[in-house]
Amino acid sequence: MPVHTASVTLATSGKGTYEITDRVASIIAQSGVKAGAVTLFVRHTSCSLIIMENADPTARRDLEKFFEHLVPEDTPYFEHTAEGADDSTSHIRSVLTRSSEVIPIVDGRLQLGTWQGIFLFEHRRARHRREIALSIIGGSGS
Amino acid sequence: MPVHTASVTLATSGKGTYEITDRVASIIAQSGVKAGAVTLFVRHTSCSLIIMENADPTARRDLEKFFEHLVPEDTPYFEHTAEGADDSTSHIRSVLTRSSEVIPIVDGRLQLGTWQGIFLFEHRRARHRREIALSIIGGSGS
Amino acid sequence: MPVHTASVTLATSGKGTYEITDRVASIIAQSGVKAGAVTLFVRHTSCSLIIMENADPTARRDLEKFFEHLVPEDTPYFEHTAEGADDSTSHIRSVLTRSSEVIPIVDGRLQLGTWQGIFLFEHRRARHRREIALSIIGGSGS
Numbered sequence: 001m002p003v004h005t006a007s008v009t010l011a012t013s014g015k016g017t018y019e020i021t022d023r024v025a026s027i028i029a030q031s032g033v034k035a036g037a038v039t040l041f042v043r044h045t046s047c048s049l050i051i052m053e054n055a056d057p058t059a060r061r062d063l064e065k066f067f068e069h070l071v072p073e074d075t076p077y078f079e080h081t082a083e084g085a086d087d088s089t090s091h092i093r094s095v096l097t098r099s100s101e102v103i104p105i106v107d108g109r110l111q112l113g114t115w116q117g118i119f120l121f122e123h124r125r126a127r128h129r130r131e132i133a134l135s136i137i138g139g140s141g142s
Numbered sequence: 143m144p145v146h147t148a149s150v151t152l153a154t155s156g157k158g159t160y161e162i163t164d165r166v167a168s169i170i171a172q173s174g175v176k177a178g179a180v181t182l183f184v185r186h187t188s189c190s191l192i193i194m195e196n197a198d199p200t201a202r203r204d205l206e207k208f209f210e211h212l213v214p215e216d217t218p219y220f221e222h223t224a225e226g227a228d229d230s231t232s233h234i235r236s237v238l239t240r241s242s243e244v245i246p247i248v249d250g251r252l253q254l255g256t257w258q259g260i261f262l263f264e265h266r267r268a269r270h271r272r273e274i275a276l277s278i279i280g281g282s283g284s
Numbered sequence: 285m286p287v288h289t290a291s292v293t294l295a296t297s298g299k300g301t302y303e304i305t306d307r308v309a310s311i312i313a314q315s316g317v318k319a320g321a322v323t324l325f326v327r328h329t330s331c332s333l334i335i336m337e338n339a340d341p342t343a344r345r346d347l348e349k350f351f352e353h354l355v356p357e358d359t360p361y362f363e364h365t366a367e368g369a370d371d372s373t374s375h376i377r378s379v380l381t382r383s384s385e386v387i388p389i390v391d392g393r394l395q396l397g398t399w400q401g402i403f404l405f406e407h408r409r410a411r412h413r414r415e416i417a418l419s420i421i422g423g424s425g426s
Contacts, residue, residue, distance in 0.1 A: 001143050001285050003319040003422050005390045035145040037181045037277040039321045039386045043397030045337040051241040053187040053233050058222040062230040063237060065219055070212075070354075077349055080342040088346040091337050095347060099335040099400075100386045102181045102242045104277035106147045111275040113185030116241075133395040135321040135388035137279055137421055139145050143285050177287040179323045179419040193383040195329040195375050200364040204372040205379060207361055212354075244323045244384045246419035248289045253417040255327030258383075279421055281287050 004031040004136040011129055012122040015086075017052065017060045020132065021117045025110055027134060034108045036138015040118065041100045043131045046090035047122045048097040054117025067093050067123075090123035097121055105138055146173040146278040153271055154264040157228075159194065159202045162274065163259045167252055169276060176250045178280015182260065183242045185273045188232030189264045190239040196259025209235050209265075232265035239263055247280055288315040288420040295413055296406040299370075301336065301344045304416065305401045309394055311418060318392045320422015324402065325384045327415045330374035331406045332381040338401025351377050351407075374407035381405055389422055 006027050008020055028038060042049050053059040071092045073085040080088040101118070104111040112118075120130055148169050150162055170180060184191050195201040213234045215227040222230040243260070246253040254260075262272055290311050292304055312322060326333050337343040355376045357369040364372040385402070388395040396402070404414055 001145070003285070005319055005388060035147055035277075036279060039388055041386065041388050041395060043395060043400065045335065045397070045399050050237050051187065052237060056222060056224070059230060059233050062217075062220045062222045063234055066213065066217070066230075066234050071350065075346075075350070078346050080340060080346045082340070088343060088350075091343050092347055092350050095334045095336060095381060097237060098240070098382070102183065102244050102386050104147060104181055104183050104275045106275070106277075111183060111185060111277075113187070113273075115187050116185065131397075133388045133390070135319075135390075135395075135422075137320060138277075143287070177289055177419075178421060192379050193329065194379060198364060198366070201372060201375050204359075204362045204364045205376055208355065208359070208372075208376050239379060240382070244325065244386050246289060246323055246325050246417045248417070248419075253325060253327060253419075255329070255415075257329050258327065280419075 033138040048094040175280040190236040301403040317422040332378040
């Protein structure tokens with residue numbers, strides 16, 4: 001049972017959610033793995049991973065607004081603001097969401113539900129290059 | 143080292159936490175896997191997975207109340223309410239908890255602590271049929 | 285492809301974040317696994333795991349303060365306070381962070397980013413002995 005490692009890189013242009021579902025599905029297809037699981041791990045502390053409704057963009061807009069209210073940039077007791085008002089907020093929003101996700105693979109396909117998409121959730125205002133490490137473990141038999 | 147895939151389905155009848163620990167433990171026992179890990183992945187964006195205290199029901203009652211206060215249904219800026227006041231709140235509560243959990247298996251047993259249970263956290267008012275995909279990877283040797 | 289299981293135990297002395305990155309990295313090195321993934325699972329419901337900025341301690345101080353405000357010990361509707369004011373808050377803070385993390389291994393190394401550390405997040409005031417179960421799956425080939 002081989003292990004396949006890969007990575008997805010993307011350029012972000014400010015706060016928001018960036019879908020990577022198709023890129024992950026394509027890597028699974030190329031791996032030839034038929035049954036197993038893929039681990040996704042974001043190699044940063046100021047952006048994160050989420051599994052989110054990917055049909056109606058208002059769902060993600062509400063999510064993004066919610067996080068602005070939940071972890072406000074002008075929180076008076078924040079000390080860690082050397083890189084700007086989005087510094088501590090980025091780390092805390094990452095901790096409240098996820099660094100890793102693991103998704104089962106059955107019959108060669110990611111077991112996402114009908115409305116599920118995989119997104120990088122960017123918490124920084126500035127442009128960034130982001131990397132998600134993948135590890136696919138499973139069998140290639142039928 | 144074989145891969146075992148399975149799923150747990152359950153019917154929910156409104157918001158709340160539904161324990162699935164025994165059903166997962168039974169699937170592990172049947173798999174014959176002695177050392178490895180099981181991935182659980184909820185195939186929906188309006189319910190989620192949590193590992194939670196499973197002895198005293200007041201712990202879960204406090205948790206459920208907390209989420210009602212943290213992501214209120216009457217949040218004035220929510221746009222994504224086509225399916226009701228529990229629409230955006232469901233997605234956001236899912237993002238704040240988890241879509242996937244991975245639990246090590248040692249000596250054929252889930253490595254849950256004494257007070258840990260696995261729960262589906264339903265965020266919708268209406269009845270739903272929910273599915274959790276499982277992928278068990280490990281060896282059957284002693 | 286063998287499976288390696290291990291555990292990390294540590295003594296905590298009150299609320300806060302405790303880094304375990306080096307101990308996990310050392311277990312990976314000893315396992316001889318070159319490509320795969322490690323699962324970390326905390327066997328408790330009143331502490332949790334996070335991946336967090338590990339360079340500047342003010343980042344973690346802000347995070348810890350944020351959780352004190354987000355889930356206050358004096359929340360009036362909490363019922364589950366038999367073990368003290370940090371009882372329900374501990375479980376809820378655990379649910380808002382993580383019980384499990386999975387990190388890919390490439391070329392025998394954890395795929396953590398430059399600023400990422402692995403931390404146990406203790407939510408209890410009293411001293412505790414905590415255990416994190418590890419499961420390492422992967423190949424030892426080059």
